[in-house]
Amino acid sequence: AQSVTQLGSHVSVSEGALVLLRCNYSSSVPPYLFWYVQYPNQGLQLLLKYTTGATLVKGINGFEAEFKKSETSFHLTKPSAHMSDAAEYFCAVSETSGNTPLVFGKGTRLSVIA
Amino acid sequence: NAGVMQNPRHLVRRRGQEARLRCSPMKGHSHVYWYRQLPEEGLKFMVYLQKENIIDESGMPKERFSAEFPKEGPSILRIQQVVRGDSAAYFCASSPSGDSPLHFGNGTRLTVT
Numbered sequence: 588a589q590s591v592t593q594l595g596s597h598v599s600v601s602e603g604a605l606v607l608l609r610c611n612y613s614s615s616v617p618p619y620l621f622w623y624v625q626y627p628n629q630g631l632q633l634l635l636k637y638t639t640g641a642t643l644v645k646g647i648n649g650f651e652a653e654f655k656k657s658e659t660s661f662h663l664t665k666p667s668a669h670m671s672d673a674a675e676y677f678c679a680v681s682e683t684s685g686n687t688p689l690v691f692g693k694g695t696r697l698s699v700i701a
Numbered sequence: 702n703a704g705v706m707q708n709p710r711h712l713v714r715r716r717g718q719e720a721r722l723r724c725s726p727m728k729g730h731s732h733v734y735w736y737r738q739l740p741e742e743g744l745k746f747m748v749y750l751q752k753e754n755i756i757d758e759s760g761m762p763k764e765r766f767s768a769e770f771p772k773e774g775p776s777i778l779r780i781q782q783v784v785r786g787d788s789a790a791y792f793c794a795s796s797p798s799g800d801s802p803l804h805f806g807n808g809t810r811l812t813v814t
Contacts, residue, residue, distance in 0.1 A: 596741075621802065623805075628807070628808075629807050629808075630705070630707075630792055630794075630805030630806050630807045630808055631744070631792070631794075631803075631805040632805070633802050633803070633804075636802055677743055677744065687799075688734060688746040688749055688757060688760070689744075689746065689803065690746070691736075691743035691744045691745075692743050693742055693743040694742075694743050
């Protein structure tokens with residue numbers, strides 16, 4: 588069975604500082620990995636995804652994530668936080684076979700301090 | 702191209718009543734997923750449907766919950782005889798195929814009083 592662990596339910600950074608949101612996964616097959624962002628009272632928006640190929644994935648809004656198979660990790664980073672980045676971030680995993688529902692982590696709430 | 706549309710946005714039901722949640726997928730999307738989000742929790746998969754077929758309902762409670770995605774019209778998640786524990790945000794997502802990323806709606810927030 589697949590699972591996702593997001594370390595830290597709440598992360599607070601200063602505006603302009605590095606953002607690092609941690610995600611570790613468990614999967615018996617090569618995984619598809621995703622990061623989604625959720626703004627208050629809205630649905631989830633896809634930030635980026637990893638399927639195969641390059642392990643460093645670039646997404647929208649300046650975010651990127653690196654797939655590290657040896658560490659079973661897919662941490663999300665952004666060099667410089669902006670106030671508009673304040674939101675809930677979810678890491679998710681699915682099997683490569685497709686037609687398999689996403690399994691989400693519990694989420695990390697990012698606060699950005701001016 | 703409109704996104705995934707869910708209605709109502711907010712739904713209040715008394716214990717014992719029925720709740721019907723609707724989801725219209727994006728144009729061209731034939732795969733629909735329902736997820737439930739409890740406070741301070743991530744999204745939990747409930748059911749995966751493809752036009753007129755339930756593909757995977759492993760995350761849906763066996764009693765009181767049902768889902769459909771008819772040939773014409775929106776997908777419906779139906780909760781009978783609601784209880785307070787059903788209070789949550791219910792999200793629908795759609796995709797054009799089983800391998801494609803999901804596009805989420807803004808959710809229906811169900812409150813059971």
